[in-house]
Amino acid sequence: MKIRSIRTVIAPAVAVVIALAAWEVAVAITGVRAYLLPGPLEIARTMWLNSARLFDASIQTAMAATIGFVIATGIGIVAGSVIAAVPVLRRALYPLATILQMVPLVAVAPLLVIWLGFGLPTAIAAATVVAIFPVLAATIDGQVSVDPGLREIFALHGASGWTRWSKLDLPASIPNIVTGLRISAGLAVIGAIVGEFVSGYGGDDAPLGIVVMSAMREARTDLVFGAVALCAVVGFALFGLVSFVGWVLVRRWHSSAVDPSGEKS
Amino acid sequence: MKCHLNPFHQVAVATTIFMSVVACDRSSPPESGQPASPTKKLTSVTLQLNWVPEPEFGGMFAAVHDGIYADEGLEVEIRKGGAQVPCAQLVASGQVQFAVVSGEEVLTLRARGGAIVAVFATFQQNPTGFLLHASNPIDSLEALWTSASTIGIDPGLPFVQILNQKYGGKSLKLVPYSGALATFMASPEYVQQCFITAEPVECQLRGLATKVLPISDVFNPYGAVIATNETTIRDNRPMVEAFVRATREGWRRYLKSPEVYNPTIARMNPSMTIEAMNLAAKLEAPLIIPQSEGSLDGESSIGRMTLERWRITGEQLVQTGVMTAVGTVEDAFLKVDSAPH
Numbered sequence: 001m002k003i004r005s006i007r008t009v010i011a012p013a014v015a016v017v018i019a020l021a022a023w024e025v026a027v028a029i030t031g032v033r034a035y036l037l038p039g040p041l042e043i044a045r046t047m048w049l050n051s052a053r054l055f056d057a058s059i060q061t062a063m064a065a066t067i068g069f070v071i072a073t074g075i076g077i078v079a080g081s082v083i084a085a086v087p088v089l090r091r092a093l094y095p096l097a098t099i100l101q102m103v104p105l106v107a108v109a110p111l112l113v114i115w116l117g118f119g120l121p122t123a124i125a126a127a128t129v130v131a132i133f134p135v136l137a138a139t140i141d142g143q144v145s146v147d148p149g150l151r152e153i154f155a156l157h158g159a160s161g162w163t164r165w166s167k168l169d170l171p172a173s174i175p176n177i178v179t180g181l182r183i184s185a186g187l188a189v190i191g192a193i194v195g196e197f198v199s200g201y202g203g204d205d206a207p208l209g210i211v212v213m214s215a216m217r218e219a220r221t222d223l224v225f226g227a228v229a230l231c232a233v234v235g236f237a238l239f240g241l242v243s244f245v246g247w248v249l250v251r252r253w254h255s256s257a258v259d260p261s262g263e264k265s
Numbered sequence: 266m267k268c269h270l271n272p273f274h275q276v277a278v279a280t281t282i283f284m285s286v287v288a289c290d291r292s293s294p295p296e297s298g299q300p301a302s303p304t305k306k307l308t309s310v311t312l313q314l315n316w317v318p319e320p321e322f323g324g325m326f327a328a329v330h331d332g333i334y335a336d337e338g339l340e341v342e343i344r345k346g347g348a349q350v351p352c353a354q355l356v357a358s359g360q361v362q363f364a365v366v367s368g369e370e371v372l373t374l375r376a377r378g379g380a381i382v383a384v385f386a387t388f389q390q391n392p393t394g395f396l397l398h399a400s401n402p403i404d405s406l407e408a409l410w411t412s413a414s415t416i417g418i419d420p421g422l423p424f425v426q427i428l429n430q431k432y433g434g435k436s437l438k439l440v441p442y443s444g445a446l447a448t449f450m451a452s453p454e455y456v457q458q459c460f461i462t463a464e465p466v467e468c469q470l471r472g473l474a475t476k477v478l479p480i481s482d483v484f485n486p487y488g489a490v491i492a493t494n495e496t497t498i499r500d501n502r503p504m505v506e507a508f509v510r511a512t513r514e515g516w517r518r519y520l521k522s523p524e525v526y527n528p529t530i531a532r533m534n535p536s537m538t539i540e541a542m543n544l545a546a547k548l549e550a551p552l553i554i555p556q557s558e559g560s561l562d563g564e565s566s567i568g569r570m571t572l573e574r575w576r577i578t579g580e581q582l583v584q585t586g587v588m589t590a591v592g593t594v595e596d597a598f599l600k601v602d603s604a605p606h
Contacts, residue, residue: 035377036358110443114451118415118440202420202439210420213441217421218587219353219374 038222047226053204053211054230060200060207061192062234064120068127069188069238073181076132080139081165094140101133105191109198118199123207126195131184138180142173178246185238189231208234307340308504312491313355313364314346318533320523320545321387321462321489322365324567327526328515337507345533348444356492357381363493363508368486369423369587371597372579376588380495383575383598385509385568387516388488390552391481393424396449396459399474406478409456410434417442417449417457424484426585431483446471461552462545470541486578487570488552498599509601513567520550570598 020040027039034042047054083089083097105126112122112129146169154164196209206214208227215223314322325343328334334341344361346352353371356364357379371383395409395416403409409416410432418425419442428434442458446467449457459465461477468475491512498505519526523546524539531539554566572595579591 033358033378035354035374035379110445110447113443114447118438196441198441198443200441202418202425202441206420210441213419214421216349216351217419219370219377219379221377 035219035221038225043222043225043229046220046222047229050223050226054208054226056205057208057211057227058230058234060120060205061123061189061196061209061231062237064123064195064207065127065188065192065234065238067120068124068191069131069184071124071128072131072184072188073135075128076135076180076184077139077177080136081143081170083136084140084143084169085161085165090140090144097133097136100129105130105194109194112195113199116199119201122199123192123195123209127188127191130191130194131188134180134183134187135177136180138176139173142176143169145176146172174246174249178242178250181242181246182239185242186235188238189235193231305338307335308338308501309340309342310362310504310508311342311344313344313350313352313361315350315352315365315367315489316346316348317536318343318345318530319463319537320527320530320542320549321392321460323519323523323526323530323546323549324387324512324516326515326530327519328511330526330529331515331518333511333514333518334508337511339504339508339511341508353379353381353492357494359494359496362497362504363491365489366492367488368490368575368578369582371490371492372575372582372592372594373587375597376582376590376592381492382495382498382596383487383490383492383570384498384505384601385491385512386487386570386598387490387568388549388552389555389566389569390488391479391485392461392488392549392552393481394459394461394477394479395456396464396468397456397476397478398449398453399476400453401456401476403456403478404476406480406483407432409478410437412436413438414454414456415440415452417455419458422458423582423585423587424480426587427484427581430584462549466541466544466548469544470538484581485574486581487574491568493599505599506601509568516553516567520546520553523547570600572598 024039024041027037038046083093108129109122109126112125116122116125150168150172151164154168159167192207193209193212196207197213200207200210202210202214208231211227212224215221215227312325316322318326322343325341329341329343346365352364353366353374355361356366357374363384365387366381366383368383368386371381374381395406397403397409403412403414406428410428411434413436415438418439420439425434425439446464449455449464450468450471450473457464459477461479465475465477491509493505524543527539527542527546530542531537575594575597576591579588579594579597582588583591
């Protein structure tokens with residue numbers, strides 16, 4: 001168990017280190033200018049020198065992405081459950097939800113500014129819009145796939161709709177929902193950044209989206225990479241949190257939390 | 266127009282369209298030079314614009330329209346731009362021979378190691394400004410920067426720091442410039458950056474009264490600079506000089522008769538009407554040839570650059586923290602004579 005956990009951490013860490021080393025060597029050998037492609041060490045140095053600004057920016061972006069993600073989770077699970085429970089709604093609304101996913105956020109974001117104004121609300125709304133569909137779809141798929149035999153048992157015992165949903169449909173769909181949430185976690189960060197591109201405030205507490213735009217303007221490619229790396233960190237943190245919560249919820253009974261050897265992870 | 270850094274155009278960079286200049290209408294006005302010999306081999310070069318075709322690039326389109334580039338032995342492909350097209354990086358890395366950039370971008374990228382060199386400065390006066398509703402009581406940069414206005418502006422523009430140092434700007438709310446007028450038209454208090462020859466014209470045509478506070482009083486780098494790279498100059502300086510000469514002649518003709526050339530530009534940019542282009546051309550003429558510096562017939566002032574002007578821009582960029590040192594400003598630009606060697 002312990003050795004497996006260590007391997008789980010070390011393997012990707014070694015892969016990252018090798019990739020970064022190869023990148024640094026390639027930059028050194030080719031002599032490519034830093035304004036075109038800075039090396040990881042240069043990026044790390046820039047991130048260190050701008051750590052206060054980048055930290056504040058990351059907090060701003062993380063806040064927008066997290067709030068948007070939480071809203072998307074709430075709406076996605078509730079709406080998904082309703083749609084799954086009512087066949088006519090499923091037939092009527094599922095195509096609409098699919099179309100919602102197809103709408104490019106970059107086209108919608110300016111409208112969000114007009115409706116919600118500048119700053120955090122638009123970034124949150126943008127994060128919500130892109131994060132909602134995976135949760136919705138996963139919830140619907142999870143709840144319509146519940147074992148019919150179990151449903152019949154609930155029916156035989158005269159269980160109410162609420163009881164069946166809270167005791168059977170929702171718990172059974174958790175693995176699906178967690179999968180949807182993992183996808184939504186990354187999308188929420190992307191949505192927040194796009195929202196910031198159109199609505200983020202400049203100044204000392206500018207979010208990562210504005211830092212990226214500003215650095216691009218100043219030809220500071222190293223700072224662009226630094227900000228982008230932090231976007232990835234924010235997304236990864238959300239992803240990790242969702243994965244952990246999901247593991248806690250299903251570890252006792254679902255195969256996804258069980259080692260292939262049969263050992264619980 | 267470099268000022269129009271719309272994030273959605275940034276995303277739309279992928280849709281950048283190439284224009285084959287040789288396919289353009291070659292119906293030349295009487296002052297057109299001798300057409301190139303059919304057997305003369307032309308040198309292919311690319312000019313990357315930093316915005317969609319508009320009158321701010323009128324001289325280059327006139328040079329194409331009248332075959333002036335071809336007369337100089339050049340086959341010029343004008344590549345349509347977008348807000349996030351990294352023109353300075355493209356030209357510094359040699360992916361295109363020429364690109365339109367802003368003056369400060371030349372110095373900034375050189376400070377980062379880019380071998381970019383300016384060869385032609387379209388705007389002798391900075392065409393950037395702030396667009397306000399005519400009803401807005403704010404009437405100066407100082408009043409604007411000491412107000413609590415919301416300003417749509419591209420993040421990272423150096424003059425923001427200059428204004429901050431001068432006036433504070435603590436109460437301002439700076440938000441990304443959308444490149445569109447929707448928010449401005451809906452909010453009488455809203456202020457946004459503008460290209461003096463673009464948004465004000467658009468508002469005028471829509472019947473909206475506006476006023477402009479020019480930036481040039483506090484930050485006046487050369488605008489819409491055509492740049493190349495050091496390698497191109499070293500390997501093919503005659504070609505660079507020919508390009509500049511043709512561009513200068515193109516501007517001379519464009520400013521005399523913009524209505525002749527604007528339909529060509531409008532075909533490349535249907536979102537701007539010919540009426541707007543004609544108005545913009547009138548507005549930009551004094552910024553390209555300031556009245557104190559000659560007439561359209563005295564072509565020498567078109568595109569010219571001075572060491573002092575570049576040095577002032579460099580010093581301002583150092584002052585704002587964008588660069589740490591002014592560096593060798595004399596290497597940042599190349600003077601090209603009007604007459605061929």
